[in-house]
Amino acid sequence: KRDSRFGELTKEHIDFFKQTLVDDNAIIDGVTKDASNDLEPFNRDWMKKFRGRTKVVLKPKNVDEVSKILKYCNDNMLAVVPQGGNSGLVGGSVPVFDEVVINLTRMNKIRSFDEVSGILVVDAGVIMENADNFLKEHGHVYPLDLGAKGSAQVGGNVAANAGGLRFLRYGSLHGNVLGIEAVLPDGTIMDDLSKLRKNNTGYDLKQLFIGAEGTIGIITGVSIVCPQQSKAVNVAYFGLESYEKVQQAFKEAKRQLGEVLSAFELMDAESQKFVHKKTEKKRPLEGDYPFYCLIETSGSNGEHDNEKLEKFLEHVMGEEIVADGVVAQDDTQIADLWAWREGITEAIGHVGGTYKYDLSIPLKDLYQLVEDTRARLESKGLIGDDKPARGVVGFGHMGDGNIHLNIPVPKYVKEVEEALEPWVYEWIQKKNGSISAEHGLGVAKKNFIQYSRNETMVKLMKQIKQLYDPKGIMMPYKYV
Numbered sequence: 237k238r239d240s241r242f243g244e245l246t247k248e249h250i251d252f253f254k255q256t257l258v259d260d261n262a263i264i265d266g267v268t269k270d271a272s273n274d275l276e277p278f279n280r281d282w283m284k285k286f287r288g289r290t291k292v293v294l295k296p297k298n299v300d301e302v303s304k305i306l307k308y309c310n311d312n313m314l315a316v317v318p319q320g321g322n323s324g325l326v327g328g329s330v331p332v333f334d335e336v337v338i339n340l341t342r343m344n345k346i347r348s349f350d351e352v353s354g355i356l357v358v359d360a361g362v363i364m365e366n367a368d369n370f371l372k373e374h375g376h377v378y379p380l381d382l383g384a385k386g387s388a389q390v391g392g393n394v395a396a397n398a399g400g401l402r403f404l405r406y407g408s409l410h411g412n413v414l415g416i417e418a419v420l421p422d423g424t425i426m427d428d429l430s431k432l433r434k435n436n437t438g439y440d441l442k443q444l445f446i447g448a449e450g451t452i453g454i455i456t457g458v459s460i461v462c463p464q465q466s467k468a469v470n471v472a473y474f475g476l477e478s479y480e481k482v483q484q485a486f487k488e489a490k491r492q493l494g495e496v497l498s499a500f501e502l503m504d505a506e507s508q509k510f511v512h513k514k515t516e517k518k519r520p521l522e523g524d525y526p527f528y529c530l531i532e533t534s535g536s537n538g539e540h541d542n543e544k545l546e547k548f549l550e551h552v553m554g555e556e557i558v559a560d561g562v563v564a565q566d567d568t569q570i571a572d573l574w575a576w577r578e579g580i581t582e583a584i585g586h587v588g589g590t591y592k593y594d595l596s597i598p599l600k601d602l603y604q605l606v607e608d609t610r611a612r613l614e615s616k617g618l619i620g621d622d623k624p625a626r627g628v629v630g631f632g633h634m635g636d637g638n639i640h641l642n643i644p645v646p647k648y649v650k651e652v653e654e655a656l657e658p659w660v661y662e663w664i665q666k667k668n669g670s671i672s673a674e675h676g677l678g679v680a681k682k683n684f685i686q687y688s689r690n691e692t693m694v695k696l697m698k699q700i701k702q703l704y705d706p707k708g709i710m711m712p713y714k715y716v
């Protein structure tokens with residue numbers, strides 16, 4: 237239900253926004269005129285599962301503008317949703333009712349880069365692929381990679397604490413982000429845009445913004461340490477006969493490839509079938525296997541890395557840990573193999589919608605959940621070509637203990653949802669896992685936080701929210 241404490245937008249509010257954001261195209265105004273078509277992409281989430289009905293989108297171009305409009309919203313009790321590339325997968329980036337959308341797209345400047353330290357400072361609205369391309373010109377890479385890199389923004393990455401495909405190698409944004417500039421709901425500019433690797437002067441408050449999903453303020457600038465671009469990158473794609481073998485392969489990859497291993501991704505047979513159906517590309521391997529893994533190595537010495545990889549391959553094939561495999565010979569083949577992993581989300585999306593669960597589970601039980609879910613939906617007669625659910629797909633960041641359980645459906649329907657929730661969350665709680673490994677809670681998971689966090693933790697979160705956002709204007713219908 238819409239919270240009646242929040243004001244409804246009027247012409248007077250729009251006049252203020254127009255005076256404050258003077259550029260053309262800085263406002264989509266659906267209050268004084270009909271702008272439903274223009275507003276639609278900002279109201280609808282990537283999965284087409286959540287839809288808000290905002291009447292205004294504001295696109296500030298610098299931190300002062302963000303400060304002025306946020307203060308005004310706070311003074312006038314207007315609810316706010318910060319929005320980056322709107323690629324989030326938990327419905328956090330779109331309004332629930334008529335919240336004001338503050339979209340960071342026009343804050344897209346690279347502020348500075350230091351080639352010696354590798355520290356990049358950017359506006360929050362810089363698209364991650366643009367950051368990565370800029371960094372590559374300077375021999376570096378952005379420490380995060382994910383399928384939505386062409387639209388997701390640095391600020392959105394930080395707000396969501398996104399994990400992605402390079403996490404295994406470069407770690408969490410909690411380590412890589414060195415500084416944040418943010419605007420608090422009352423308009424205060426929090427300038428903590430440090431470029432220091434080490435800084436133990438009191439609480440590290442910027443950490444609160446990493447993964448806060450826009451609930452305590454708007455990130456406007458980010459300072460982030462970026463690694464050197466690796467000279468030698470190799471990618472291999474394997475077929476394996478069991479999850480037991482997948483675990484053995486992971487153990488061997490860590491043992492033998494150690495310092496050059498940069499990704500270890502898991503894809504089940506069903507995930508690859510969906511990609512095949514969508515792309516109609518030739519499969520990388522001849523045979524069918526229940527599991528596939530993609531391994532990437534990144535190092536500074538090609539010869540040395542090749543030698544290591546060859547030895548590793550000899551070992552895992554000789555010991556029959558891996559049933560069949562292929563190694564990319566050039567950059568095109570590297571991209572082609574990655575497409576079998578990165579293309580899963582989009583391929584499944586073609587069915588219509590997806591029930592998506594993004595979970596951390598101790599490695600030994602990681603795939604069990606997918607099997608249990610398949611058995612559960614089958615026993616209820618819910619899976620099949622003419623049934624409400626079109627399959628149960630498991631894939632994810634094996635190297636990080638993070639699996640994505642996806643149930644593609646032509647339409648979101650109650651009976652599938654009721655079979656899955658809260659059953660999946662109860663399953664996770666029993667294993668002491670996390671109901672959100674990397675996508676966050678947003679609106680999709682907000683009622684399930686207690687399956688991964690105890691009462692004390694939730695209470696502390698609420699106290700922090702109250703401190704930063706006493707009037708509760710930021711993301712009012714989302715997770716805190």
Ligand code: FAD
Binds near residue numbers: 383390453
């Ligand atoms: P949005 O979707 O716009 O917003 C995400 C959240 O952050 C929302 O709650 C929003 O309110 C808030 N927010 C956005 N910008 C700001 C800001 N400047 N200040 C404060 N709050 C803000 N995620 C992963 O972790 N790993 C993956 O591998 C991965 N792969 C993906 C693949 C695909 C094909 C897609 C569509 C999504 C994927 N995601 C993944 C999900 C998503 O988290 C990332 O795409 C990305 O980090 C979101 O960035 P964005 O700019 O689109 O943010």
Ligand code: MLT
Binds near residue numbers: 400594633640
């Ligand atoms: C991925 O790992 O591909 C992303 O997290 C997207 C998804 O889960 O669909």
Ligand code: ZN
Binds near residue numbers: 640674
């Ligand atoms: Zn992921």
